Amino acid sequence: xxxxxxxxxxxxxxxxxxxxxxxxxxxxxxxxxxxxxxxxxxxxxxxxxxxxxxxxxxxxxxxxxxxxxxxxxxxxxxxxxxxxxxxxxxxxxxxxxxxxxxxxxxxxxxxxxxxxxxxxxxxxxxxxxxxxxxxxxxxxxxxxxxxxxxxxxxxxxxxxxxxxxxxxxxxxxxxxxxxxxxxxxxxxxxxxxxxxx
Numbered sequence: 586x587x588x589x590x591x592x593x594x595x596x597x598x599x600x601x602x603x604x605x606x607x608x609x610x611x612x613x614x615x616x617x618x619x620x621x622x623x624x625x626x627x628x629x630x631x632x633x634x635x636x637x638x639x640x641x642x643x644x645x646x647x648x649x650x651x652x653x654x655x656x657x658x659x660x661x662x663x664x665x666x667x668x669x670x671x672x673x674x675x676x677x678x679x680x681x682x683x684x685x686x687x688x689x690x691x692x693x694x695x696x697x698x699x700x701x702x703x704x705x706x707x708x709x710x711x712x713x714x715x716x717x718x719x720x721x722x723x724x725x726x727x728x729x730x731x732x733x734x735x736x737x738x739x740x741x742x743x744x745x746x747x748x749x750x751x752x753x754x755x756x757x758x759x760x761x762x763x764x765x766x767x768x769x770x771x772x773x774x775x776x777x778x779x780x781x782x
Contacts (some may be wrong), residue, residue, distance in 0.1 A: 600737045623661045624662035625695045629677055637678040642671065667692040681722075682706050683774065708754070708769045710778045715761070717780055721754040721771070729754055729771040734736070 629638075633656045638647040640663070648668075653659055665673075668690045675686040683705045687698040704720040708729065721729060728749035735743045750753050765780040 586773045599691055602774075623716045625665050625697065626660070626662050627675060627686075629659040629684075630694050632656065632677065633679065636680075639676045639678070640665075640673060641676055642673050648673070665690060680707075681709060705772045708771075708778075709775055710767065710780075712780055712782070715757045715759055715782060717760055717765075717767070719754070719758070719767075719769075723754055724773075725748055726752055727772055729769055731756065732768045732770075733758065733760075734766040734768070735763055736766060740766070758768075 614722070625646045632653050634654055636653040638649075638651045638653060638659070639647050641647055649663075665688070670691050672687060672689050674688065677684040677686075686704045689696045689698065689699050706724075708719055708721040708731075711718045719731065723729065726749065728747055730745065731746040732742060734740050744758070748756065760780065760782050762782055765782065767778045767780060769776040769778075
């Protein structure tokens with residue numbers, strides 16, 4: 586009988602120790618998972634060296650900026666949990682497009698809004714002699730306003746127009762000798778090109 590009671594006590598002790606170890610193991614696992622969740626993994630395909638990655642708030646204030654150093658696939662983890670509650674976005678400025686990936690921070694939890702990811706195509710400007718060619722992709726037929734300023738002695742608006750309703754914007758301007766600034770406004774973004782003719 587003493588052997589039976591001793592075996593039961595030893596068995597109970599083993600069960601208690603195992604329960605304690607398993608309980609601690611679960612807490613450790615949860616802690617490790619929580620640490621992994623704190624990092625938001627960002628993967629970008631088809632980037633080029635020289636592209637710029639920024640994190641901005643809705644007011645356009647830059648919170649982080651990085652010049653991408655290698656072409657190909659970019660991967661990095663960001664701890665965004667310390668940001669105040671609100672809406673933010675990653676912005677990747679490429680040669681002819683800007684990719685925007687919005688995210689929301691709520692009570693130290695980050696939610697990527699992949700379904701609201703957008704791409705804005707930039708205007709492309711090419712000068713040949715006294716002609717300036719402007720092209721831009723507009724897949725959703727988004728409007729673009731083009732304003733040309735001459736700034737030989739003082740800046741003066743010499744031409745403005747709004748182009749809309751087409752998926753491919755193509756314009757040609759003949760400019761006299763001088764210095765010009767061309768401002769493009771599309772999808773709440775502004776691009777500026779300087780021309781010395």
